[in-house]
Amino acid sequence: MLELRQLEKRYPGGDHALKGVSLSVGAGEVLGLIGPSGAGKSTLIRCVNRLVQPSGGQIELDGQDLSALGSSGLRNARRQIGMIFQEYALIERLTVMENLLSGRLGYTGFWASWFRQFKGNDIAQAYLLLERVGLSGMENKRADTLSGGQRQRVGIARALMQSPKLLLVDEPTASLDPKTSRQIMRLILELCQERGLAAIVNIHDVVLATEFLPRIVGLRAGSVVYDGPAANINKTILTDIYGDEDWTAITQSMQASARGAPEDSKPENSVLTLATSP
Amino acid sequence: MTSAVTATPPLPRHWRRPNFITNPLARWALYAAVTLYLVLGIGSLEVNWARAIQGLERGWAFVLGFLQPNFTSRWGDIVIGFQESLTMTVTSTALGVALSIPVAVGAARNLAPTWVYLICRSFVALSRTLNEIIVAIFLVAMFGFGPFAGFLTLTFATIGFIAKLMAEDIEEIEASQLEALRATGAGYLQVLDFAVLSQVMPRLIGLSLYRLDINFRESAVIGIVGAGGIGATLNTAMDRYEFDSAAAIILVIITIVMVAEYSSGWLRKRIQ
Numbered sequence: 001m002l003e004l005r006q007l008e009k010r011y012p013g014g015d016h017a018l019k020g021v022s023l024s025v026g027a028g029e030v031l032g033l034i035g036p037s038g039a040g041k042s043t044l045i046r047c048v049n050r051l052v053q054p055s056g057g058q059i060e061l062d063g064q065d066l067s068a069l070g071s072s073g074l075r076n077a078r079r080q081i082g083m084i085f086q087e088y089a090l091i092e093r094l095t096v097m098e099n100l101l102s103g104r105l106g107y108t109g110f111w112a113s114w115f116r117q118f119k120g121n122d123i124a125q126a127y128l129l130l131e132r133v134g135l136s137g138m139e140n141k142r143a144d145t146l147s148g149g150q151r152q153r154v155g156i157a158r159a160l161m162q163s164p165k166l167l168l169v170d171e172p173t174a175s176l177d178p179k180t181s182r183q184i185m186r187l188i189l190e191l192c193q194e195r196g197l198a199a200i201v202n203i204h205d206v207v208l209a210t211e212f213l214p215r216i217v218g219l220r221a222g223s224v225v226y227d228g229p230a231a232n233i234n235k236t237i238l239t240d241i242y243g244d245e246d247w248t249a250i251t252q253s254m255q256a257s258a259r260g261a262p263e264d265s266k267p268e269n270s271v272l273t274l275a276t277s278p
Numbered sequence: 279m280t281s282a283v284t285a286t287p288p289l290p291r292h293w294r295r296p297n298f299i300t301n302p303l304a305r306w307a308l309y310a311a312v313t314l315y316l317v318l319g320i321g322s323l324e325v326n327w328a329r330a331i332q333g334l335e336r337g338w339a340f341v342l343g344f345l346q347p348n349f350t351s352r353w354g355d356i357v358i359g360f361q362e363s364l365t366m367t368v369t370s371t372a373l374g375v376a377l378s379i380p381v382a383v384g385a386a387r388n389l390a391p392t393w394v395y396l397i398c399r400s401f402v403a404l405s406r407t408l409n410e411i412i413v414a415i416f417l418v419a420m421f422g423f424g425p426f427a428g429f430l431t432l433t434f435a436t437i438g439f440i441a442k443l444m445a446e447d448i449e450e451i452e453a454s455q456l457e458a459l460r461a462t463g464a465g466y467l468q469v470l471d472f473a474v475l476s477q478v479m480p481r482l483i484g485l486s487l488y489r490l491d492i493n494f495r496e497s498a499v500i501g502i503v504g505a506g507g508i509g510a511t512l513n514t515a516m517d518r519y520e521f522d523s524a525a526a527i528i529l530v531i532i533t534i535v536m537v538a539e540y541s542s543g544w545l546r547k548r549i550q
Binding site for chain 1: 452454455457458459460461462463464465467468471473476477479
């Protein structure tokens, strides 16, 4: 569904962030992108919806080459790609409802959005999503009054308001505590399953990545160094991606979470546990 | 514990902040130069004490005039002057703020292409370089005496003032919100409305109220060079040595400025 071919990005400063990345994401496939800071993870997902302009290569979404689009074509294409951010990137001074409806801006005329006259279907959809992410009744709160976990839920709902085919998720849990991180990851994965969404999830936390995401792509210095199932991640592969380090603690906790550690024996995890246990 | 501390080589017990100018010779030379300049500068002052004392007498006559403000004899002129000044203030602030918004967006590096940025910044620089009085003299020469020249002067100054401060505020908004809205496929104006306006609105309202204040004060000043309003009334009173009427005008100006100051401060606090 999404096909990246020989994607290149060279920043004006001379920084070569992406060195010919090729990647294929199937419909409904969710993959985790891991790699050290500065490996080009953020650049890569921002090249997909061209928030960052790639210097070369092709981005093909359902057969359409996004790298060749002009500004109005690009806006139409962006409507199909939802994005979730590390620091939530909510419009802080606006209400939760306005934040959700801002996901429909690509489908709404300027004056309608200026007077906040959104379509009835969009508003109904917003209420539905608020309930789904567990924020019923919060529609009139200002975004800056919410907690981190709640804000990320609004961020997720905003991305889904676009009715996207593809989700780009940039470090969704990096600003959250461990428990909230797990809840948010679980929510994203559930929603992708419910709606058959494909997603690329940038994530720092290897344990969290391998626990929730079936396919892992490792990026190092702008090149893909691993692309395969999460279950195959071991010390050698981690060294390939991140460099030398004592990975014992990480691999042990990966195995523990794959076996289903007692505090995680929630129903949502049972699928994973069944799949990986002998 | 204590033996371990004494065993290590003695640590320095004094620390001084490094001087801004590290070279001591250059530092003392600079001090000496500043002192010399001060001595020479004060030495070159010529004070005519006899003239100063004469001035004190005249000043006292002025003060006496001001102690008995006369509101009645020129009341009609005062009312007309204030009507003109208030009209000038409100209209020029409204138009100036409205025009300053596009200029501010154009003068923000993160939103505008370079050529638009340069044009808007030059306009802002021009508007802020020219003092209101100079602009007023120029516009009075172009459009004749009266409040219309004053209205244009204040509008021009308002655009420069608000656009500069708003552009700086726009440059400091959170880029992530811009990014998030662009990612939804929103159009340029929609991004401005949701991501930019929502972040700068409190400051825009605060600055507009502040500018309303400034414009009223300036309207009193530019009237002196012929741009109408209460300044013209004041100027006439002074020219006729009617210090008592002038005092009345100044008292009314002070009252209105204070009322405007307090009410705009109160409003700004409520908006944050």
